[in-house]
Amino acid sequence: MDRKFRFALQASDGKARRGTITLPRGTIQTPAFMPVGTAATVKAMLPESVRATGAEILLGNTYHLMLRPTAERIDRLGGLHRFMNWDGPILTDSGGFQVMSLSDLRKMSEQGVRFRSHIDGSEHWLTPERSMEIQRLLGSDIVMCFDECTPFPADAATARASMDLSMRWARRSRDAFGDRPGYALFGIQQGSVYPDQRGESAARLREIGFDGYAIGGLAVGEGQDKMFEVLDYAPGMLPDDRPRYLMGVGKPDDIVGAVARGVDMFDCVLPTRSGRTGQVFTRRGVLNIKNARHQDDPRPIDDSCSCPACRSYSRAYLHHVFRAGEIISAMLLTWHNLHYYQVLMAGIRDSIESGCFAEFEATFHAARRQGDIDPL
Amino acid sequence: MDRKFRFALQASDGKARRGTITLPRGTIQTPAFMPVGTAATVKAMLPESVRATGAEILLGNTYHLMLRPTAERIDRLGGLHRFMNWDGPILTDSGGFQVMSLSDLRKMSEQGVRFRSHIDGSEHWLTPERSMEIQRLLGSDIVMCFDECTPFPADAATARASMDLSMRWARRSRDAFGDRPGYALFGIQQGSVYPDQRGESAARLREIGFDGYAIGGLAVGEGQDKMFEVLDYAPGMLPDDRPRYLMGVGKPDDIVGAVARGVDMFDCVLPTRSGRTGQVFTRRGVLNIKNARHQDDPRPIDDSCSCPACRSYSRAYLHHVFRAGEIISAMLLTWHNLHYYQVLMAGIRDSIESGCFAEFEATFHAARRQGDIDPL
Numbered sequence: 186m187d188r189k190f191r192f193a194l195q196a197s198d199g200k201a202r203r204g205t206i207t208l209p210r211g212t213i214q215t216p217a218f219m220p221v222g223t224a225a226t227v228k229a230m231l232p233e234s235v236r237a238t239g240a241e242i243l244l245g246n247t248y249h250l251m252l253r254p255t256a257e258r259i260d261r262l263g264g265l266h267r268f269m270n271w272d273g274p275i276l277t278d279s280g281g282f283q284v285m286s287l288s289d290l291r292k293m294s295e296q297g298v299r300f301r302s303h304i305d306g307s308e309h310w311l312t313p314e315r316s317m318e319i320q321r322l323l324g325s326d327i328v329m330c331f332d333e334c335t336p337f338p339a340d341a342a343t344a345r346a347s348m349d350l351s352m353r354w355a356r357r358s359r360d361a362f363g364d365r366p367g368y369a370l371f372g373i374q375q376g377s378v379y380p381d382q383r384g385e386s387a388a389r390l391r392e393i394g395f396d397g398y399a400i401g402g403l404a405v406g407e408g409q410d411k412m413f414e415v416l417d418y419a420p421g422m423l424p425d426d427r428p429r430y431l432m433g434v435g436k437p438d439d440i441v442g443a444v445a446r447g448v449d450m451f452d453c454v455l456p457t458r459s460g461r462t463g464q465v466f467t468r469r470g471v472l473n474i475k476n477a478r479h480q481d482d483p484r485p486i487d488d489s490c491s492c493p494a495c496r497s498y499s500r501a502y503l504h505h506v507f508r509a510g511e512i513i514s515a516m517l518l519t520w521h522n523l524h525y526y527q528v529l530m531a532g533i534r535d536s537i538e539s540g541c542f543a544e545f546e547a548t549f550h551a552a553r554r555q556g557d558i559d560p561l
Numbered sequence: 562m563d564r565k566f567r568f569a570l571q572a573s574d575g576k577a578r579r580g581t582i583t584l585p586r587g588t589i590q591t592p593a594f595m596p597v598g599t600a601a602t603v604k605a606m607l608p609e610s611v612r613a614t615g616a617e618i619l620l621g622n623t624y625h626l627m628l629r630p631t632a633e634r635i636d637r638l639g640g641l642h643r644f645m646n647w648d649g650p651i652l653t654d655s656g657g658f659q660v661m662s663l664s665d666l667r668k669m670s671e672q673g674v675r676f677r678s679h680i681d682g683s684e685h686w687l688t689p690e691r692s693m694e695i696q697r698l699l700g701s702d703i704v705m706c707f708d709e710c711t712p713f714p715a716d717a718a719t720a721r722a723s724m725d726l727s728m729r730w731a732r733r734s735r736d737a738f739g740d741r742p743g744y745a746l747f748g749i750q751q752g753s754v755y756p757d758q759r760g761e762s763a764a765r766l767r768e769i770g771f772d773g774y775a776i777g778g779l780a781v782g783e784g785q786d787k788m789f790e791v792l793d794y795a796p797g798m799l800p801d802d803r804p805r806y807l808m809g810v811g812k813p814d815d816i817v818g819a820v821a822r823g824v825d826m827f828d829c830v831l832p833t834r835s836g837r838t839g840q841v842f843t844r845r846g847v848l849n850i851k852n853a854r855h856q857d858d859p860r861p862i863d864d865s866c867s868c869p870a871c872r873s874y875s876r877a878y879l880h881h882v883f884r885a886g887e888i889i890s891a892m893l894l895t896w897h898n899l900h901y902y903q904v905l906m907a908g909i910r911d912s913i914e915s916g917c918f919a920e921f922e923a924t925f926h927a928a929r930r931q932g933d934i935d936p937l
Contacts, residue, residue, distance in 0.1 A: 229888040497646040512605040
C-alpha cells in the first residue's frame with residue numbers, strides 16, 4: 186500500500202479546484218464535505234448508510250472522544266475506525282475549539298488548556314502534545330494542529346496575540362506529531378479578519394510545513410459577507426499544491442461560495458443536526474417538515490432526490506413521524522440531508538471538471554430563489 | 562391474485578403447530594412473531610431492516626393512529642402500507658386495549674367507549690362499528706374485533722359481565738366488518754382464568770365465525786404460571802383449522818411455552834422497547850448493555866448472531882453509544898432484538914417440522930441457565 190498522503194489537482198475553474206486526496210484508507214474527491222461523527226457515530230445513521238450517501242471521509246471530535254469513552258479505551262479496542270465500523274479515512278479536530286465552547290472552568294496558558302469535563306466534572310489537560318497523542322490513539326488519518334480559534338470580533342492586538350499563540354502551538358504540534366507515514370497533519374491559519382495577520386500566519390505555517398492547511402477562525406458569528414471577504418484572499422495565501430479546509434462550514438450557499446474562492450474541504454453539523462430538528466435541505470431551499478402545510482401532502486420532499494426518504498415516503502409521513510417524536514424521523518431526514526450535501530458536492534466537482542462552475546453557481550442560486558415546490 | 566385468507570397446518574408436534582397464513586399481501590409462516598409498529602413505524606427501524614430480520618407481518622395500533630395522524634388522513638394518503646412503506650401484511654388491534662390504558666376521561670357503555678385523546682384532549686368514540694371503520698380505512702389485512710380486555714384479577718361475576726359484553730361486541734364487529742375478500746377478521750376469546758367462561762366465549766365466537774381467534778385477557782399482570790395454566794386449556798377450545806393469536810406476548814420463554822400449548826401468533830413491544838432501554842435478548846438470557854462490565858469488552862453481544870449489531874460492533878461500542886444517548890444505540894439494539902426474536906421463531910418452526918420441539922425447548926432453557934458468556 187502507498188503510505189503517502191497525496192493531493193492531486195485535476196482541474197480548476199477560476200479559483201475553484203477539483204482534486205483528489207489519497208490516503209491508505211481511501212481516496213477523497215474534492216471539493217469534499219465531511220459528515221460529523223462527534224461521539225463515534227454520525228448521529229441517527231449507520232456508517233454503511235453514510236457511505237451510501239457518497240461520503241468518503243468523516244470528522245471525529247477529539248474533545249468528546251477524549252472524555253467518553255476516552256482515547257486510551259478506543260486505542261485498546263483497535264482504534265476509532267474499528268470501534269465505530271467506518272473503514273474510510275477519518276479527520277479529527279484538535280479539541281481546541283470545543284474545549285473553549287463546551288467545557289467548564291477552563292484555564293488557558295502558554296502550555297495549553299486545563300478544563301473540567303462537561304459530562305462528569307473530571308479535570309483534564311489539552312496541550313499540543315496531548316492533542317497529538319489523543320489523535321494518534323484514535324488512529325485519525327488526518328490530524329489537526331492544536332490551536333486557539335480566535336473569537337469574533339477581536340481587535341487587531343487580540344487577534345495577533347491569539348494567532349501568535351496558535352503558531353507556537355502549530356510548531357509544537359508538528360514536533361509532537363513526528364513522522365507517521367500514511368497519516369497527515371494539517372496546520373490552521375488564524376488572523377481573524379486582518380489580511381496582514383492571515384498572511385503572516387500562512388507564511389509561518391508554510392515554514393513549518395504541513396500536509397494540508399485549514400482556514401480557522403471563520404464561521405464563528407461573523408456572517409457570510411465577512412467570511413467571504415476573508416475567503417477572497419486567505420486561501421490564496423496557502424500553498425496551491427495542498428488541500429485547503431474551511432472548518433465548520435456550512436450552509437449550502439456558504440460551501441458554494443467558499444469553493445468559488447478556492448476551498449477544498451468542509452465539515453459541518455448542519456445536515457445532521459437539522460435532520461433531528463426537522464429542517465430539510467433541498468435544491469429549492471430549506472423547508473421545515475414540522476409545518477402543518479405538509480400534513481396531507483403525498484409528495485416526497487424532492488421528487489428529483491434518490492435518497493430513501495424521498496424514494497419511499499411522503500411529506501405527510503415525515504411530518505407525522507416528526508410530530509410524533511419517532512426516531513425514524515431523525516433517521517430519514519438526516520439521511521436526506523447528508524445525501525443532499527453529497528449530491529451538491531458531486532455537482533460542484535462535475536462542474537469544475539467541465540469548466541462550467543459559474544453556470545453551476547447560477548443554477549444553484551436560481552433554484553433557491555424559486556423556493557419550495559408549489560402548494561397542492 | 563388469490564383473495565382468500567387461508568391457514569394451512571403443515572405439521573404439529575404435541576400441541577405445537579407449524580402453519581402458513583396466506584393473504585394477498587404475503588404469506589406468514591407460523592408460529593410467527595409480529596413486531597409492533599405503533600405510530601406507523603417500528604421504532605428506530607426502517608421497514609426494510611424489519612423485513613431483513615425475517616418479519617413477515619407487522620402490528621399497528623388503532624388507538625394511536627386514529628388520534629394521529631388519523632385514519633381518514635392515512636386513507637386519503639393511500640392506506641397504512643403505503644404511508645409507512647411496508648408492503649407486507651399488517652394486523653391492527655381494535656383500539657380497545659389501549660383506550661383503556663392510555664386515554665383520559667373514558668366512559669364505557671353498551672355502545673362503546675367515549676374518551677379524550679392523551680395527545681391533545683380531543684373527544685372521540687370507539688365502538689365496534691367505528692373500530693371496524695378505522696381498521697378498514699387503515700387498510701389492515703387482519704382486523705381485530707373490538708372487545709374489552711378483562712382486567713386481572715377479576716372475580717367470576719365481573720369476568721362474565723366483561724366477557725358477555727365482548728361477545729356482543731364481537732357480533733357487532735362481525736356485522737360491521739361485512740364481506741371483504743382478502744381481508745381477515747379475528748375474534749377474541751375472553752373469560753379470564755375461568756375455564757367455563759373461556760369455553761363459553763370460544764363457543765360464542767365459533768358460532769359467529771371468524772378467520773382466526775385471539776386469546777385475550779392474558780399478559781395483563783397475572784404472571785407466567787397463571788398464563789400457562791389458562792393456555793393449558795384455552796387454545797384447544799378454539800378451532801383447529803384457524804390461527805390462534807396470543808395478544809401482547811411476550812418474553813422469549815413466554816413464547817416458547819405458549820407455542821408448546823398450541824399458539825400460532827404473537828406480538829409484543831418487548832424487543833423494540835428493550836432496544837431503546839439497553840436490554841438485549843440473547844440465547845443465553847437478557848443482558849443490560851448499560852452495565853459497566855461491557856465498557857472494555859471487544860466481543861459482540863453474541864458471536865453466533867448475524868445481525869448488524871453483532872457483526873460489526875463490540876459490546877464496548879454499544880455500551881458507549883447507549884451511555885452517550887446516541888440514536889444509533891436504539892437502532893442497533895432494536896435490530897438485534899428483533900433479529901433474535903425472528904431467529905427464535907424460525908428455530909421453533911424448524912423444530913416442529915422435524916418433530917423435535919421438545920429438544921428445542923430443552924436446549925432453549927439450558928442455554929439460558931448457562932447465563933451470559935464468561936467475563937473477559
